[in-house]
Amino acid sequence: MAEARPLLAELHDQALVALDAYFQAFSATRMDADELAAIQSLVAAAGWKFAVSFNDSRVLTLAVVVPAAFPFAPPRLFVLDGPGLLQWPHLEENGLLCVYPSQTSFSTERPVAVVHALLQEGVAMIEQNLAGNIAADFRAEFVSYWNRSVETAPRVLSLVEARGDSRAVYIWKGQKDHVVADSEAALRRWLDHRFGSSAKAAKYDITMALLLWLPAVPLPADFPKNGADIRRLVAGDAAALELLGKAIVDESIDEVLLGVKTATGTGFGSVKLMMPPKQDGVGRKHDPINRGFRPGRLPLKFALQRGLAPASKVWRYLVQRVDHEWIHGRDHDARQTVLKGKRIVIVGNGSLGSTLAELAGKAGIGNLHLIDGEVVEWENIGRHVLGAQSVGTFKSVQLAGYLRANLPHLQAVEASPEVAEAIDVERLRDADLIVATSGVWQVDSLLNHLQQSQGLPPVLYGWLEPNAAAAHAVYIPGQGGCLRCGMTDTGTPHLAVTRWPDDGLVAVPACGGAFTPYGPAELAWAHALLSGETIRCLLDPPGKPHHKIWVGQTANWAAQGGEVDPRWLDVMGDPGAGGMIRDRDWPAAADCPVCRKLAKAA
Known part of the structure; x- marks a missing residue:
């Protein structure tokens, strides 16, 4: 039994038969291989040439050429006896007339209609060129x-x-x-x-x-x-x-x-x-x-x-x-006037902080300072910006080099490969925003104490729940807020979306080894949340402490053993299918020990 012809080949041949019938009305002739080669169209599979009379009585020879992937790739219109390069707008060296922008969508089911529309638009464009109406297009596309x-x-x-x-x-x-x-x-x-x-x-x-x-x-x-x-x-x-x-x-x-x-x-x-x-x-x-x-x-x-x-x-x-304005918005992003002069410090450059750093740079934040004393391990590269070539190097140093090389227009990308718990406060003072993404409570607690006692800039704290089932972003302004008000003394949030057996940790065969399994797809939602909040806090910061939460899709984390935390149900309600962002004011707790200690010292 003979094999059936591939469907795409059949659709291509059917389209050619339909175009043969269509071009009969133009007294068109099929182009041979030498003619197709002469117009230097590397993708040409078939073509039809025909004469067209224009309003100034000029007659030009046009050709419609289709590639082998037609009708899933667009047809092209050529002017075989047109003027030379740069005499008409939209006319290329080999006579190709660029009728539509490259991103134009077209029907793949009506090949004749597509070719007919191409001819109508192309002939109208040629009429304008013959009439001398060329200056505006030449100037707009200088x-x-x-x-x-x-x-x-x-x-x-x-x-x-x-x-x-x-x-x-x-x-x-x-x-x-x-x-x-x-x-x-x-x-x-x-x-x-x-x-x-x-x-x-x-x-x-x-x-x-x-x-x-x-x-x-x-x-x-x-x-x-x-x-x-x-x-x-x-x-x-x-x-x-x-x-x-x-x-x-x-x-x-x-x-x-x-x-x-x-x-x-x-x-x-x-x-x-x-x-x-x-x-x-x-x-x-x-x-x-x-x-x-x-x-x-x-x-x-x-x-x-x-x-x-x-x-x-x-x-x-x-x-x-x-230049900065072109790369970030091609001169059409008014935010760049502000963002290119901003400086953020990212404390923690792991799976959350590394991508945040890359997104911050690509968003146009002109000055980045990365702080992390850990090195890249093999088990990191599945959900970190850095890959195998960086294994064994400091995350902060290697990430800074990566960002400088790939976004060289940024004003500064600095790195401090120091243990976050022993952070140099002077590195933080002139920041417009500190973003804490280490996921280590001791680090977040230290930053909170420093902010309360030494007047550090605003801090945006970001962390994940087990299996990246939810992500949190808490903004604490320079004055008038405290992270500890919404946390226990060991860093457990008073409000979480999910709860897990064994806190969601999975053991590995190493001393003290445990982690929560999640991949880059689940992590992407946290990146979006935190990068968006970073931009917002730089451009239009909330006037008071604020908490924004991404709730992942319930079916995903429930299948991994998670369930809705009862307090979440009491405070925020049933998350339903998830896949949502919720926000609220960050609480101020009257019994917060940090706040009480500071009040007593004052």
């Missing part, structure tokens, strides 16, 4: 078209602030990447974070570059090809022209970043200036810039004319933004 115009490496990584003024900036030129920043300190910090120790960073050769802010978004036809084009782009900007003139006279700068505000955000390009040679055609030395003038006396007008002449070529470079 970065895409600039990047398509670049002629050579390297890539420029930009840390500069998109604030709209022309200025001198700092640059490091690596073999593959150039990195620019507003200050030498910011640039060295990024290089140190990204590539290694400060000792190595000290050896980086950092020089100067220019950032020129353009008054208008240039069209591709105006992208600079020579020095005179650079002058034209900033004509009328006295500050930009003066910066250029000084750089030419001093021969100190040969790379210029171009910034511009578009309708959809800030974009950057970069050019390398090719200064006139210092030798004439027969090898004699000469000074084409300063000739006829004493050193330092060359007027600005002549400096610009001689250094940025039509004969002086420029090379265009691709720019990628790696």
Whole structure:
């Protein structure tokens, strides 16, 4: 018995048959293998080409090409005899017309309707291009078209602030990447974070570059090809022209970043200036810039004319933004103005604290200090950010290095591999928030005593119930709250969601070895709770002590032997199926021994 053809192959063939019938109305012909290869579409499985008359009486040859995965991958529209690159917006090198954004959803069940819609939209787009209505799209998508115009490496990584003024900036030129920043300190910090120790960073050769802010978004036809084009782009900007003139006279700068505000955000390009040679055609030395003038006396007008002449070529470079505001929200997250200047200290960098540190950095909190004296063990790596390569190293030190390398734009990621019970109080004083995630009562109790007696910043305490059945986040402001008010003297919360036989502990064949089994999936809910509360407490802190609880799905922890704690039923009610967040004010207990002791001392 013959094997049935794979379903996807059958659906593909059925779609092609339907398209063959559809394209009969266009007098289209199937493209052969050579024609498909000519448009350099690596995924082309079939194509149809046909002529289309447009409103200006022009006739163009279009082609619809589908990949082997069609109808589960989109069809493409090509203009086989269109203009060259950067003559029309949305038209790529091989004639591909980008009609829809790459993330567009389309029907996988109506292939003919999908192709019909593609043609309608594509023909309308071509009509606009033929009518000359191209400037708005070119300007709105400046970065895409600039990047398509670049002629050579390297890539420029930009840390500069998109604030709209022309200025001198700092640059490091690596073999593959150039990195620019507003200050030498910011640039060295990024290089140190990204590539290694400060000792190595000290050896980086950092020089100067220019950032020129353009008054208008240039069209591709105006992208600079020579020095005179650079002058034209900033004509009328006295500050930009003066910066250029000084750089030419001093021969100190040969790379210029171009910034511009578009309708959809800030974009950057970069050019390398090719200064006139210092030798004439027969090898004699000469000074084409300063000739006829004493050193330092060359007027600005002549400096610009001689250094940025039509004969002086420029090379265009691709720019990628790696600054804080772009990475965190692409200039559209207003919270970053506050978050990038905040500093948090995370005490405890285990399964809860390590991911919290990573999430805090990725959320844009600019300064992190990690405190943990434990080392990574093999049994940790199943639910820790760090993996096998970090086994045997200090959690805090290795995690800080990991975050610096992967989020090099952060202002600071520090580590203190010290036993949390012997924490140096001075490390805590200038924090905006202390987050305690050690899960060790002695540590939390110490922080609570220090906060009450020495006026430490606000503390956010986070812990898990056995099997990660529930997670807790308790915020204690700098004044007017006490963690001990809601805990026993051994750190058992007065209010828990669940209770367990043997406190949920599972023994292992080691001296004093016991743990609560849970994996990263259960832990993710706790990470979400605590990271969300960290952000909230930095941006809009509660005015009084507050307690937020994630209740895991009841069926999961009940199957592992947990049951609802009776006090939870009395205070908060039946959790039902779980999968919810509850919150309440953190209690103030009249009989709290910590509070009584402090009151007596006062």
